Amino acid sequence: MSLSTTQDRFLVGYARPGRGKSVAEQVEALRSIGVVEKHIYADEPTKEGVGRAWFDEAVRNLRRDDLLCVVSLDKLAANKPELLALLEGLEIKGVGVVSIEDGLDPRLRAGDQVTKLAKALRRAERAWTWSWPRQQALAAGRAQRPSGGRKPILSADEVKQLVRMRDTTTMTWNQLADHFTKAGKPIKEVTLRFIYRKQKQAAK
Structure with a gap:
């Protein structure tokens, strides 16, 4: 989604x-809190997966006192260390983060934000735990399913x-993985x- 930026942006x-x-x-949801649509960056799925090109573009265009707004913190990174490093970098840059579903907003009382950040991190970890195995399983399914004559x-x-x-x-799964090879x-x-699992389900 190609979206432009202007010099008067804040959110x-x-x-x-x-x-x-x-x-x-x-x-x-972002529009509902006042983010102008031309200031919203979105990465979409492709055949190669979901990249971060527009996220990188958004971060490059952030200025001091801007607020980076998301629905939830898990959208910003793939794991906790990566997220914490990003938040630290944004803080050094003078940029705040708003997370709608987590209630995070640097314009609100600081004491409340500390508690909400801790809860938001736990929530993000649950989202990462859910999404990674699911993505792996989907990738495995695509690999097993013939496509385009493969x-x-x-x-x-x-x-x-x-x-x-x-x-x-x-034999363990690791040993079986060594036994079955493709292209060496x-x-x-x-x-x-x-x-x-799919074969066992089909046999029932």
Whole structure:
């Protein structure tokens, strides 16, 4: 979503896919607190995933006393260390952060904000915990599902072999990953787990 910036901005919004509201719903939430739409940056999904090009652009354009506004803190980073480093960098730059669902707003009483920040960090950690395994499972599903004429990761015979080895031996997922290879490289454990689970469900 290409959005321009101007010299008179104060509230800058950012949205990205993830747990909770869609990008469109996030944009509406940002507009509801006074963020002008031309000052809202949004990263959208592509075939390669969700990048951070517009997030990086938003941060580059932030000036002292600006407020970076999001629906929730998990939209700003992929994990807690990354988020804390970002918040520290923004503070040094003189930029505040508004998180709508977390009730964070540097214009409000400082004492309340400390408590809300702690709660917001715990909430973000739950969102990251939810989104990472889900993204991995979806990636595994895409890898196994034929697309555009590509062969699946495992052949039908290999899938049967995987199920048999998992059910009748003491091999760990790590050992199975070393056993099943593609182009000379071990297949990721998460992919094998996904294939195994789908095959067992289909057999019921």
